[in-house]
Amino acid sequence: MNITQLDLNLMQVFLQIYENKSLSLAAEHLNLSQPAISHSLKKLRDYFDDPIFVRSRGGMVATPFSDGIYPNVKQAITLLQTPILAHKTFSPEQCNTVIKVAVSDFNGAFLLPKLAVYLSEHAPNVELQVVHLDRDTVHQHLASGKLDFAIGSLFAIADAGLYQTRLFEDNYVCVVSNKHSHIQNTLSFDDYITAQHVIFSVEEKGVRDSDAYLKQQQQTRRVVMRVPYAANIVKIVEQTDYICALPTKIATAYCQGLAVKQFPFPFSIPHYQVNLYWHQRTDCSAQHKWFRQTLKSLM
The missing domain is CATH 1.10.10.10 (Winged helix-like DNA-binding domain superfamily/Winged helix DNA-binding domain)
Structure with missing residues (x-):
């Protein structure tokens, strides 16, 4: 036989x-x-x-x-x-699984509350494990399965095995205290270059490009503080004459309840871009497809 x-x-x-x-x-x-x-x-x-x-x-x-x-x-x-x-096939209502996502607190403040509300209503048995985004290990962890997804805009794909999709784009705004000594109703180019800036330790590409623009104009901005947590930045701004640049959605998330105001950027800079990354080994997974579609729909 x-x-x-x-x-x-x-x-x-x-x-x-x-x-x-x-x-x-x-x-x-x-x-x-x-x-x-x-x-x-x-x-x-x-x-x-x-x-x-x-x-x-x-x-x-x-x-x-x-x-x-x-x-x-x-x-x-x-x-x-x-x-x-x-x-x-995948039924989020009946799914009992763990999804592991890496995201910075910078992006997490805007994304995670929306995602938590959606999961509690539509996939109550799904456990979301969120870890800090480490650009040095993210490729390895996606490939090994230690991570399912990574969300960010700070790294380019160097691994041919990684896929990405754009989650959203956003304009930058400048955040200023309501008690600022001289910036009141508008923010001019001169206000921007003479102000004292507090910045996120690893600034996004759009803000870095603004420095290149200033260099072309033979101008610079004065950075007085670098902070690793976005939540701290806006609280520092609220109590000082410092200003900071943040994407609109993230500024809105962090500035709620604070005595600050937002102004459009006084010159044109590239949009803030956030991508979702995953490994090719999970590309065809029904569960992963559902999560990718869910994230995009929430944006």
Whole structure:
């Protein structure tokens, strides 16, 4: 008996005949012709050297051999079908899984509250594990499965195995204290270059490009403080004459309840861009596709 001659389709035929006691019903459930079912039954009989099923007035009756192998065949087919069906279909309401995401607190302040509300309503059994975005290890962790996704705008894809999609773009604004000594109702170019700036330790590309523009104008801005946490930046601004530049969505998230105001940037700089990154090994996962679509819809 050579097990390599026994394929999964034959065992599916065996199950359907056993459970329905009918060749015609087995053919209907498997979307096959009755001659095809009869041909498969012949192959099963030849392989096992057993009648497998015999005709009776009540339909096809299993032999003792078939009764003996049915439980194991049923279990094996179920074990194979479960991950296959889960791969093709995904129900967030019934999903009980962990999704691991790396994001900076800079972006997390805007993204995570929206995501938390959505998951609590539509995927209550999904556990979201959020870790700080480390640009030095993110590629490795996505490839190894330690991370499912990374959200950011600070790194380019150097690994051909990583995919990305744009989550959103945003304009920058300048945040100023309501009690600022001389910036009141507008923010001019001169106000910007003469002000004292507090900045995020690793500034985004758009703000860095603003320095290149100032250099072309033979101007510079004065940076007096570099802070690793965006929440601290706006609180510092609230109590001083410092100003800071933040994307509009993030500024809105951090500035709620603070005595600060926002002004449009006094000159043109590139938009703030945030991308979602994942590894190619999870690209076809139904669960991952759902999460990617969910994030984009929330933006």
